Amino acid sequence: MSAVLVEDGPDKGAIWHFGQPNHEQRSLADGTGFADLSHRAVITVCGKDRLTWLNDLCTQEFAKLTPGIWVESLILDAQGHITHQFFAVDDGETVWIHTEREKESELLTFLQRMVFMLNVDPQSATATHAVLRAPGLHDGIGGPYAIVARTELSDVLAAFAAVHSQVGTWALEAERVAAHRARILFETDHKSIPNELGFLNGAVHMKKGCYPGQETVAKVFNLGHPPRRLVLLHLDGSMVHYPVTGAKVFSGEKEVGYIGTLARHYELGPIALAVIRRTTPVSETLTVDGVPATQEVIVLAE
Numbered sequence: 001m002s003a004v005l006v007e008d009g010p011d012k013g014a015i016w017h018f019g020q021p022n023h024e025q026r027s028l029a030d031g032t033g034f035a036d037l038s039h040r041a042v043i044t045v046c047g048k049d050r051l052t053w054l055n056d057l058c059t060q061e062f063a064k065l066t067p068g069i070w071v072e073s074l075i076l077d078a079q080g081h082i083t084h085q086f087f088a089v090d091d092g093e094t095v096w097i098h099t100e101r102e103k104e105s106e107l108l109t110f111l112q113r114m115v116f117m118l119n120v121d122p123q124s125a126t127a128t129h130a131v132l133r134a135p136g137l138h139d140g141i142g143g144p145y146a147i148v149a150r151t152e153l154s155d156v157l158a159a160f161a162a163v164h165s166q167v168g169t170w171a172l173e174a175e176r177v178a179a180h181r182a183r184i185l186f187e188t189d190h191k192s193i194p195n196e197l198g199f200l201n202g203a204v205h206m207k208k209g210c211y212p213g214q215e216t217v218a219k220v221f222n223l224g225h226p227p228r229r230l231v232l233l234h235l236d237g238s239m240v241h242y243p244v245t246g247a248k249v250f251s252g253e254k255e256v257g258y259i260g261t262l263a264r265h266y267e268l269g270p271i272a273l274a275v276i277r278r279t280t281p282v283s284e285t286l287t288v289d290g291v292p293a294t295q296e297v298i299v300l301a302e
Contacts, residue, residue: 006169009245010100010185014039015168022266024167028175031137033167034160037145038130038153041104043086045095045111047120054095057114057212059194060088061205067092072141072203074194075110080216082192084110085184085203087141096147098131100185132156133172135164141202142176174263177273180298182230186245187260187273193217195226196275198298228257229278229299235262235270236292242270243289249274250287256280259288 003015015036017024027033045054054062060073067090075084084107086099099107104126111122130153134146148156160166176183182197194204194217204217220226233249235242242262249257257276265271272293276286282301286293 003168010102011039011169015166017168017170018166021168021170021174021264024165024171025174025266027165027167028138028171032135032164033133033171034135034157034164035133035167035169035172036130036153036157037098037133038150039101040098040131041101041107042125042129042131042147043097043099043104043108043111043122044125045097045120045122046093047118049118050095050120051090053114053118053120054088055208056210057111059199059204059211059213059217061208062088062090062095063208065090070139070141070143070145074199074203075107076194076211076213076217078212080193080213080220081190082184082188082194082197085188087143087145089145089147096125096129098145098147101126103184132160133167135160138175138179140179142172142181170263173261174265174271177232177261177263177271178265178268180230180232180273182273183261187230187275189258189275192275193220193226195220196228196299197230225278225302226299227278228275229301231274231276231298232296233259233272233274233286233288233293234268234296235272235288237269239270239291241289241291243272243291247288249276249293251280251284256286 006012006014006016051062058073060071070089072087077083086097088097129147130150132146134144136144243259247259248255257274260273262272
């Protein structure tokens with residue numbers, strides 16, 4: 001069956017599905033699925049100081065990064081709010097980064113402004129290289145990922161397709177939601193801090209040196225609780241209408257949060273990542289656009 005494309009949002013233009021989203025999700029689960037993520041942006045960072053430089057700017061520990069190992073990282077502002085999320089791998093000479101296409105210009109401008117006197121050179125590689133979700137079992141951060149030259153993209157996709165099944169973003173997003181992984185532009189807003197969204201001890205390394213926003217992360221972790229928490233909602237599967245990204249979440253008549261991503265999972269049914277007030281009782285059934293939803297805890301309420 002021919003591909004159906006995503007019509008709007010950050011994944012606009014990407015393949016949504018091939019007509020069998022449940023089959024595609026099963027392919028991902030058993031490690032035989034792959035996806036074309038060439039709609040995402042690619043940035044390179046070259047230079048001998050690249051790893052220590054990124055270590056000082058980001059939440060991930062780059063100084064000790066082993067070549068070939070993909071990691072997830074965030075960049076925070078001085079108040080600890082999330083401004084960027086990206087995935088990166090070092091090949092021994094260059095750090096390859098992929099991120100949301102609509103965040104590329106902002107991220108690249110930030111990185112280039114932070115070069116100063118160090119031997120680093122951040123540049124866009126979106127025109128020359130593309131991202132793939134390679135075949136293989138889920139690695140915990142949405143991969144395994146591969147970066148390929150765009151001149152070789154069609155050949156690589158054909159080679160994968162000879163023995164594996166191509167999937168779309170429907171399957172990828174269902175996998176992400178079920179795995180409790182927040183995504184910038186979906187689960188984040190201008191107030192988001194890592195503590196709320198399950199990023200600690202993953203995208204945020206808790207034992208590395210200083211980076212912008214670390215004080216907020218450490219203070220909230222050591223002295224209190226974040227004001228909100230990421231939660232997985234299991235929505236009533238008998239409903240015909242389902243909410244969309246940004247829909248308000250209610251506890252009774254009180255608005256307590258918003259939907260980030262809704263997905264239809266091949267085993268779990270309709271599920272969603274939502275960001276709600278931390279004080280919302282865990283056992284309470286919530287509603288979104290009139291659809292009842294029960295909570296599965298991701299970030300602890302207490």
